[in-house]
Amino acid sequence: MSASPVVLDGQETGGSDFVVNDFSIQVATANGSGSQTANNVLMRSIFQMGVPVSGKNLFPSNIAGLPTWFTIRANPKGYIGRKKEYDFLVAMNPETAREDVEKLQPGGAAVYDEPLALRSIRGDVHYYPVPFDKLVAPVCPEAKLRKLVKNMIYDGVMAHLLGIDLDEIRKALFRQFGTRKKKAAELNWGAVLAGKEYAEKNLTKADPFRIERMNANGNKIIIDGNTAAALGCVFAGVTVLTWYPITPSSSLAEALISFLERLRVDKETGKATFAVVQAEDELAAVGMAIGAAWAGARSMTCTSGPGVSLMSEFIGLSYYAEIPCVIIDVQRVGPSTGLPTRTQQGDTLKNALVSHGDTRHPVLFPSSPEECFSMAQNAFDLAELFQTTVFMNTDLDLGMNNWMAEPFEYPESPLERGKVLTAADLDRLGGFARYKDVDGDGIPYRTLPGTNHSLAGYFTRGTGHTDTAAYSEREDDYSNNMDRLARKFDTMRKHLPVAEIAPRPDARIGIVCVGTSRYATEESRDQLLEEYGLACGYMRLRAYPFSEELDQFIDAHERVYVIDQNRDAQLLMLMRLDLAVERIAKLRSIRYYGGLPLDARTLTARIASEEGL
């Protein structure tokens, strides 16, 4: 093994010019090569160093072979949105290596598989060739496993080059493999050490990038949004999950199933306090959830955009028949093949209005694992309080990527089960009218099948019924009922998660967004102030229907930019349905729809351009 000298054609970087904790690493591999473990260990070890970090997996719709990229961003100020540019490359995939190197920031660095011979591509970056195949053979005698273990070598190389404490790598690695896979962990640890040793002996640090210990992460955990949402459902007391596999929501259902099996099986009897059905399609999945909710269960399904399209008839029925249902939509890009593994806020408008006739549904917009956890609980309470389908719109970026999060707080308030009459209630009241607005809030009372009372039963239908649930095709019965449903929807505004508002003094410009757009928006807002002196007020809506606070926010600004991760400005369109004309006139649209998580630079450039700056 010959020592590989470090080529440095770009500017020389002295020790005092280190770029500390503020750069992005891009790892380029082939799908199915087991790089996910190495990437998560690398990300987690930086997190354990106390440095704010985010990780984004850009993967194809494929089991093995196609290119995959994993981006790790460290940022001392805590900006964890996607950054388009990357400073450090780990090039493992021959298919994309040339393009990957070309996209590196000037002055950046590339660790690469030696046979790829990348150094001729450009002269303004630092190269660290590593003979991965030669290194992996001695540490992994079993040839079949080498493809998987090989990736851990770059963790060792990176630890050396970036100054990551090897103990943190070891801790993250053994955590990743768990107590049951000690042998596999040891094997991978051998690869890390091989990488570290090779780098020490053969590579001379020439790039400026370093990780140094900070203390910015406090008590935080690392968790993906789907797991957080699943945990929220468990603590919301979910009893029925009916689902159909679809990327990117499948891991939510799978995480939920594993939590339920762990926490909701009676220790004495071995019996489950939950039912899970993997349905034959999304029509059946939502139909079962609605049937279960009609009979009183806390039921849910999780899906993505194409699934909601299939569910739309049933969702309309749940609106008219007033049946609670929770649908978690982990949004992705469009139908069929192409970009199903990329992120988008593509269902903002659809989910608010989905189905035929006049239908409107509450939609919650979590932006973080903490909110996935808390809003999943809100969703179940709201569904039962208002007897309607409640959507929680997350997206692939939030659902499938790992995020730093504050530890979740145990829910203090009891489960809200809504207006359900028992046999004792019926004895006391002498009966009930299923669709009567007794309390003036538009929300009627219901009974559950199996209630031991001769007056409990009623007949559930779609559109045509009187307030005693009798069949009716009369125009006044129909329109009165529709008016009550509108009243119920209006009542909801005061019960939904409130918007996050961050005003800035003298700001004439406002920015409104939902969900994961927050990360780019928060960072862009600081960029606009620092680089252009443009102060912007900020509002992150957390639910539809919108509250009066949106009116007030628009009134307080001359112009309001509405951020959408879709082509058709769906959030802005939804606002237009509700807002007064003079407020609509103040709205400006900023859209991004490339399938990647939104980044701050894109927003800053667009807003600055709109503002003529």
Place this chain on the structure above:
Amino acid sequence: MSTTAAPPPKKTNRIGLDILPYRGLKTTLCAGCGHNAITERIIEACWEMGVQPWQVAKISGIGCSSKTPAYFLNQSHGFNGVHGRAPAIATGAILANQNLNCIVVSGDGDTASIGLGQFMHMLRRNIPLIYIIENNGVYGLTKGQFSATADVGAKLKTGMVNELTPVDCCIAAIELGASFVARSFSGDKRQLSVILKASLAHKGLSVIDVVSPCTTFNDHDGSTKSYAYMKDHEEPLHELGFVPSYEDIEVDFAEGSTQEVELHDGSRIFLKKLGRDYDPTDRLRAIGMLHAAAQTSEVLTGILYVDRSRPAFTELLNLVPEPLATLPQERTRPSAEDLAQIIDEFR
């Protein structure tokens, strides 16, 4: 002294209810519709068996047949859902409360055309409910188009002839896992009554395909689902007797002539041989005979298949005995310690 005559005492069933709670609204279907006769049989069977009306959930899809749950068991919860999707709603209801007695009424369009997928998967799961198909071979509410159970050669009023292979819901049911499968004719009062009572005693999925003529759109010459056609082509496999679990009656029958099948709740059905040997516990032969009958244009009726060993879906789920719907918070929300432990695992 007043001499007003006391009204005659009402006849009550074994849980002390008269027939009224088992009745429903007045039917809005056509005069002579086979579905109305089936509704009457459901009312009688539930009353005779002493079914608790409040424990019944009546579920349907869309179509003439799907309207009928409004015409029986007025005190029960009912759900007229969306076209072809009653199996999903019923499955969900049973997951929420496995103690419900669930009766689904569907039609041939609802089951075999738009709802075929859901029907098939309900069979695979052996969901514990009674699934009645009121089968007339046409869509009534949209004015008489063919459904997927129309036989080859069957002719519509317009003269259009069906050339496509029909879906045989009973063969599918036996094949895919329903544990009680029967075929009957709405005009065969005695047979249908026994089949319904037996299905109420069965734990698991009962699929009952009832040929039920549509007097408006499919009761003419050339129809294979008309009263006249059934009169000529119905071949009962056996004469049925039923002894419910709560009656201790000795039944005498000649050796070899009658087969006795005990159901889950201890009720017994007696199948007296008519013409041919038929064993409703022999799955392969049942399917073979149904195929053979289709070749000769015979409509075999009776209890086609019974399997008491196959577990219902709810047993596979290993649920607590109480309804999930009304479990208290202490049993559905894990503790703060549980959450703390999980959070620790993500540090």
